[in-house]
Amino acid sequence: MSIVQQLAVFARDNSLLLLAALPVVAVLAKVVHYLNDPFSLRSYPDPFLAKFTDAWIFWTVTRNCWSRSVEDAHKIYGPIVRIAPNHVSIVDPKALATVYGHSTGFTKSNWYDIFSNFSITNIFNTRSRSERARKRRIESHMFAPQSIRAIEPISHIHVHELLRQWDGLIAHVAEAQNGGPDRGHLGATAWSVQDGRVWIDCMTWLNFWAFDTIGDLVFGLPFGMLKSGRDTTKVAKSPEEGLKAIDVISKGGDASPIEEEEIPCIEYLSARAETNARLAWLPPTWARIVGKLPAFSEHTLTGRKLAAMSIMAAGHAPEAIMEARDEEGEPLSPQALSSEAFVLMLAGSDTISHTTCATTYYVARDKRILAKLQAELDGALASVDSDVAPYDAVKDLFYLDAVIHEAQRVHSTIGAGLPREVPAGGATILGHHFKEGTTVSVPLYRLHRDESTWGPDAVEFRPERWIEASPERKKTMMEAFAPFSVGPRACTGRNLAIMQLHIIVATLLRRYDFALQSDEPLQVRDSLSRRPLECMVGIRRRK
Ligand code: HEM
Numbered sequence: 001m002s003i004v005q006q007l008a009v010f011a012r013d014n015s016l017l018l019l020a021a022l023p024v025v026a027v028l029a030k031v032v033h034y035l036n037d038p039f040s041l042r043s044y045p046d047p048f049l050a051k052f053t054d055a056w057i058f059w060t061v062t063r064n065c066w067s068r069s070v071e072d073a074h075k076i077y078g079p080i081v082r083i084a085p086n087h088v089s090i091v092d093p094k095a096l097a098t099v100y101g102h103s104t105g106f107t108k109s110n111w112y113d114i115f116s117n118f119s120i121t122n123i124f125n126t127r128s129r130s131e132r133a134r135k136r137r138i139e140s141h142m143f144a145p146q147s148i149r150a151i152e153p154i155s156h157i158h159v160h161e162l163l164r165q166w167d168g169l170i171a172h173v174a175e176a177q178n179g180g181p182d183r184g185h186l187g188a189t190a191w192s193v194q195d196g197r198v199w200i201d202c203m204t205w206l207n208f209w210a211f212d213t214i215g216d217l218v219f220g221l222p223f224g225m226l227k228s229g230r231d232t233t234k235v236a237k238s239p240e241e242g243l244k245a246i247d248v249i250s251k252g253g254d255a256s257p258i259e260e261e262e263i264p265c266i267e268y269l270s271a272r273a274e275t276n277a278r279l280a281w282l283p284p285t286w287a288r289i290v291g292k293l294p295a296f297s298e299h300t301l302t303g304r305k306l307a308a309m310s311i312m313a314a315g316h317a318p319e320a321i322m323e324a325r326d327e328e329g330e331p332l333s334p335q336a337l338s339s340e341a342f343v344l345m346l347a348g349s350d351t352i353s354h355t356t357c358a359t360t361y362y363v364a365r366d367k368r369i370l371a372k373l374q375a376e377l378d379g380a381l382a383s384v385d386s387d388v389a390p391y392d393a394v395k396d397l398f399y400l401d402a403v404i405h406e407a408q409r410v411h412s413t414i415g416a417g418l419p420r421e422v423p424a425g426g427a428t429i430l431g432h433h434f435k436e437g438t439t440v441s442v443p444l445y446r447l448h449r450d451e452s453t454w455g456p457d458a459v460e461f462r463p464e465r466w467i468e469a470s471p472e473r474k475k476t477m478m479e480a481f482a483p484f485s486v487g488p489r490a491c492t493g494r495n496l497a498i499m500q501l502h503i504i505v506a507t508l509l510r511r512y513d514f515a516l517q518s519d520e521p522l523q524v525r526d527s528l529s530r531r532p533l534e535c536m537v538g539i540r541r542r543k
Pocket residue numbers: 123124125132136214218343344347348349351352355413414418483484485488489490491492493494496497
């Protein structure tokens with residue numbers, strides 16, 4: 001009998017024993033990898049499990065406390081912490097320039113690979129410099145200051161619609177006083193009347209507003225969520241049919257009508273983004289296997305439905321995207337167009353609604369801050385004949401700016417450490433040398449709350465800190481403030497985001513008086529984006 005045959009017989013006769021040995025072998029492999037220390041990271045302090053496996057960070061993200069857990073680890077272990085066998089988290093503003101800056105050669109790590117629909121790369125997850133530069137040129141033009149200003153009137157349409165709905169809800173207060181109902185629903189959203197105010201979940205409404213706006217601004221395709229009060233979007237029932245239609249449209253033809261269905265796209269996008277942020281920490285084969293387990297069945301479904309949504313959006317893509325060319329000078333394929341549409345839809349909606357919700361929460365929690373902001377807005381908008389604040393009238397207001405900065409700092413909508421790979425030849429960060437291929441990140445939530453930069457009141461929401469600071473102090477603060485990240489992979493939509501935030505915060509906080517139901521901290525799902533779960537506010541008209 002040959003040795004192979006002998007092994008086969010042994011395996012057959014001892015299958016149970018071998019099965020039992022598998023976990024032991026897996027653990028031993030991790031311990032050997034740790035002792036071998038291929039990236040020379042053993043000297044860095046770490047949570048125990050993180051020495052051996054990505055399971056610590058996977059579990060942290062699964063429990064929806066990514067930023068908070070990494071912050072806790074830094075509080076215990078100091079500014080440089082190993083959070084996975086090959087991943088070091090560094091809290092120091094000086095590390096930002098090296099890890100994310102221009103010309104340092106760091107690339108996005110393979111954690112981003114999972115963030116693609118249609119299995120092709122997009123502007124968010126590509127690691128190719130030339131592909132990213134090409135796509136960025138197109139989108140930089142779309143989001144340049146002059147392009148943004150040109151679309152401001154479209155942005156106003158959706159703020160007007162939000163005001164119309166909220167004014168309608170406030171009318172229930174008077175009706176309830178005259179014997180009308182004191183609770184009910186508008187679309188899928190609940191309202192109730194109490195203490196002379198109508199109480200609503202502003203997170204839900206801000207989501208509707210942000211999705212309608214980005215759909216309209218970028219694709220000329222408002223979803224109509226504000227009008228219906230529902231998270232609902234029409235998509236192609238069959239993604240394949242949708243792709244064929246885009247192919248026809250992009251070649252100048254007229255596509256025949258395709259069958260459509262309605263999906264809750266906000267719910268699906270959030271669920272998909274959260275699951276991706278978890279699975280991305282697993283090796284690719286494991287991610288594929290785990291993603292197919294019954295517990296993740298929603299993941300496959302949402303992937304298909306969201307693909308259909310991005311296909312619909314791509315069918316309406318603006319000329320700038322439609323005219324884009326690939327490396328061979330060919331027009332982008334329907335899949336590539338849809339993949340870009342997906343990124344813009346996701347990156348440009350949630351982030352804005354989460355930041356606006358957090359700003360509203362922090363301002364409503366403190367009557368002094370609310371009154372001070374309203375006084376500034378009343379002065380600046382006294383002669384403006386429009387319900388919606390024009391950007392020109394509010395873009396340079398000191399206190400409004402300070403409020404938005406402070407909300408971005410304290411809430412940190414993107415609070416995670418965005419993982420980057422050390423380039424060929426290795427890199428030295430704060431005097432520590434890291435080998436090529438090591439993953440490093442600077443956790444934004446922790447950076448935004450580090451007492452060594454922000455002082456003993458770092459966790460407090462105090463907009464005044466931005467106004468009182470001396471020029472030197474302000475410089476130090478700005479160096480540690482990176483809500484849109486920094487360097488070549490920083491947020492492409494930053495100008496649009498800043499304009500949107502000024503307009504919506506100024507308009508809502510001037511028109512309405514806000515109260516919170518309780519002093520409880522804002523509950524968030526803390527994944528790649530820190531998503532407020534619910535924010536119940538009592539509103540009434542000020543004037
Ligand atoms: C308050 C709102 C926003 C915040 C806090 C924000 C934050 C960020 C951050 C931190 C990144 C870097 C992500 C990474 O490296 O993994 C990013 C990237 C990006 N953002 Fe935003 N963003 C906001 C709004 C927008 C808007 C309105 C758009 C466009 C419609 C947009 C489009 C993008 C794109 C395309 C990228 C990928 C850029 C690249 O990798 O080269 N974002 N954003």
